[in-house]
Amino acid sequence: MTFSNLFSPVKVGSLNLPNRIVMAPMTRLRADGGMPNTHMADYYSQRASAGLIVTECTMISDTSAAYINAPGMYDDRFVDGWRAVTDAVHEAGGRIYLQLWHSGRVAHSSMMPDRGPPLAPSAIAGDGDLHTYEGKYPMSQPRALTGDEVRGLTKAFGKAADRARQAGFDGVEIHGAFGYLVDQFLQDGSNHRADDYGGSVENRVRFLLGVLSAVQQAMGQNVGVKLSPCSRAHGMSDSNPAGIFGFLLGQLNEADLAYVHMMEPLPFDVEMGHTIPVTRSFARAHYQGTLIANGGFGADSAEAALAAGEADLVSFGQNFIANPDLPQRMLSQTPLAMPDFNLVYGMPGNPTEAGYTDYPRSAAA
Numbered sequence: 001m002t003f004s005n006l007f008s009p010v011k012v013g014s015l016n017l018p019n020r021i022v023m024a025p026m027t028r029l030r031a032d033g034g035m036p037n038t039h040m041a042d043y044y045s046q047r048a049s050a051g052l053i054v055t056e057c058t059m060i061s062d063t064s065a066a067y068i069n070a071p072g073m074y075d076d077r078f079v080d081g082w083r084a085v086t087d088a089v090h091e092a093g094g095r096i097y098l099q100l101w102h103s104g105r106v107a108h109s110s111m112m113p114d115r116g117p118p119l120a121p122s123a124i125a126g127d128g129d130l131h132t133y134e135g136k137y138p139m140s141q142p143r144a145l146t147g148d149e150v151r152g153l154t155k156a157f158g159k160a161a162d163r164a165r166q167a168g169f170d171g172v173e174i175h176g177a178f179g180y181l182v183d184q185f186l187q188d189g190s191n192h193r194a195d196d197y198g199g200s201v202e203n204r205v206r207f208l209l210g211v212l213s214a215v216q217q218a219m220g221q222n223v224g225v226k227l228s229p230c231s232r233a234h235g236m237s238d239s240n241p242a243g244i245f246g247f248l249l250g251q252l253n254e255a256d257l258a259y260v261h262m263m264e265p266l267p268f269d270v271e272m273g274h275t276i277p278v279t280r281s282f283a284r285a286h287y288q289g290t291l292i293a294n295g296g297f298g299a300d301s302a303e304a305a306l307a308a309g310e311a312d313l314v315s316f317g318q319n320f321i322a323n324p325d326l327p328q329r330m331l332s333q334t335p336l337a338m339p340d341f342n343l344v345y346g347m348p349g350n351p352t353e354a355g356y357t358d359y360p361r362s363a364a365a
């Protein structure tokens with residue numbers, strides 16, 4: 001296989017990328033108390049040969065209370081920690097976006113700052129268990145955000161984006177996927193609101209479009225959005241996924257984005273009755289801007305998708321965990337290393353570096 005597409009340069013927002021390989025955002029839970037650290041700087045800079053790195057999802061508010069040791073950007077005190085990460089990636093020749101995130105109902109009360117209910121579009125609980133400081137528990141029953149609180153969180157996304165700019169990030173990605181707050185507003189299984197943020201498709205996209213506008217004020221054209229149309233993660237559902245996501249993609253055409261990042265359905269989504277089988281084709285039909293395809297790709301399938309014009313770039317998640325030099329390995333067709341799945345997340349008892357920064361580069365690559 002020759003990789004004439006995967007290794008061709010491309011302009012994304014204002015950045016010139018040397019290849020079309022994106023490192024997909026991956027939560028690794030190594031930020032003690034939310035603070036980025038030197039291990040994270042090492043981890044991301046080891047992967048700087050990606051055309052673009054998108055960081056793990058990062059809290060825009062301390063009410064995004066899903067995971068212990070997920071990183072934060074909800075306060076100025078996080079800026080210097082992230083600056084060390086962006087400096088390390090830039091010194092290694094890379095480019096890096098910060099993924100901005102609120103978990104909404106995917107949270108447990110014991111992790112909320114006031115130990116109160118998690119915040120969501122509507123008082124409808126998500127599905128699944130979370131690791132808390134007190135053990136593993138089902139997500140708590142959330143309460144519905146007031147309209148003022150929704151507008152407050154919109155502003156918090158903008159402030160976090162401004163901090164990202166101060167910290168030297170090349171752009172930000174809004175996490176609109178996988179059953180977290182933005183997705184909870186989009187899909188009608190989790191959004192039963194009767195105000196301007198619920199009901200019609202116009203109302204359900206309002207939160208994301210407000211967030212986008214706040215974030216673009218800080219970051220200009222270097223803003224992307226990640227979506228997982230009709231993802232069933234964390235108990236999500238929608239009565240007409242093609243309706244809401246088709247409408248949203250039409251709106252995003254007007255938004256001057258760096259890219260839309262489309263996650264393909266997981267086997268789990270398909271089992272649960274996923275109705276848009278190939279989301280990148282769906283996105284191509286509705287969205288004319290730069291498209292990143294994601295989900296289950298290897299070098300050959302990524303090259304084929306690019307050659308067929310199905311996407312402009314391809315992102316890889318799991319393949320980057322144990323292969324810091326993934327682009328070189330793909331180019332030289334060196335077999336990929338497998339991650340140790342017990343060490344993917346920084347859990348109590350898991351040392352920080354193990355399964356994180358200790359995967360070697362390939363001598364062959």
Ligand SMILES: Cc1cc2nc3c(=O)[nH]c(=O)nc-3n(C[C@H](O)[C@H](O)[C@H](O)COP(=O)(O)O)c2cc1C
Nearest residue numbers: 024025026027056057263294295296297316317318
């Ligand atoms: C360990 C792990 C953590 C993840 N964390 C995030 C995250 O923080 N934000 C996000 O948008 N997606 C996250 N994802 C999803 C990936 O970005 C990607 O969409 C998914 O892994 C499919 O791509 P792949 O088949 O190349 O791994 C995560 C995936 C993995 C494996």
